[in-house]
Amino acid sequence: MVTVTALEEELLRLAGSVPDPELPTLTLEDLGVVRAVHARGTDAVEVELTPTYTGCPAVETMSRDIERVLHEHGMREVVVRTVLTPAWSTDDITAEGRRKLQEFGIAPPRPNRPQASGPVAVRLGPTHTVAGSPEPDGPVCCPHCGSAETELLSRFSSTACKALRRCLTCREPFDHFKEL
Template sequence: MVTGTDTALEAELRRLAGSVPDPELPVLTLEELGVLRGVQVLGPGRVEVELTPTYTGCPAIEAMTADIERVLHEHGMAEVSVVKVLSPAWSTDDISADGRRKLAEFGIAPPRPSDVDGPVPLTLTVRCPQCGSTDTELLSRFSSTACKALRRCVTCREPFDHFKEL
């Protein structure tokens, strides 16, 4: 999260760290995915980056860490520390609007934003990213990663991933 107290250097380092692609969904950056929580300069050439995994035990967190370290080392930071922040937990609400748009363009149905103050939906309608139909069916609760489900559109018959709401 960018605060009003971020320095210009911290803002630039955040932009660089946030531009790293997600290793499992390279169509999204870590900023768009919403896992980048903060960047703080600790001293000359020293920076700490806060990263929240999408779920506890997410195997991609190590690749994210290595990629952030590489990018910031390439931009003059001699000491890069990436710390995992588990609270507050990541939620699919943390995915940016651009991230949701990119998921749909990539063929993955994005998670719906939660409406905390509204009614809880009894059925989940997932829109097909190919044809836009809401007449879809669940094929498997898990897909290529634990955070996605495999669905099929009844209208166009195309299978697609759905990034599950958390």
């Protein structure tokens, strides 16, 4: 068990409060991408950041923003290290993060089904969901009107982490943060 000092707790809170550069309503804490902070003495710190997607271009901005915030809070030396293991999953998005996504007009990811072991079990569902669908993941609901009847338009949307869908009830297109 690693002990987390009061200073580290404070630094973790600060790093987590940085807004996501692409979805500024969400913080890095909401996204679950700040993995840990390790204080080195009283004024140096190392932050572990994990990317949502391997090629996520926002990682560099996130790192710079974390550095700036921690410098402003008296840290002389801030090192942000990118870690890939364990791989980030949409299950790392907090309940608060999901609520904010929904509010922002983005359908939050559905929970991934638990895996016994082993790394891979992405199963891609059907393109069209309806209420009470036999799909174990449940439907992707429209963030505008709440309807469960929605269809997939494209597996890739404005960013790699989102898919483009359309609501069949209110006809509005919307982004869906797809399960990873």
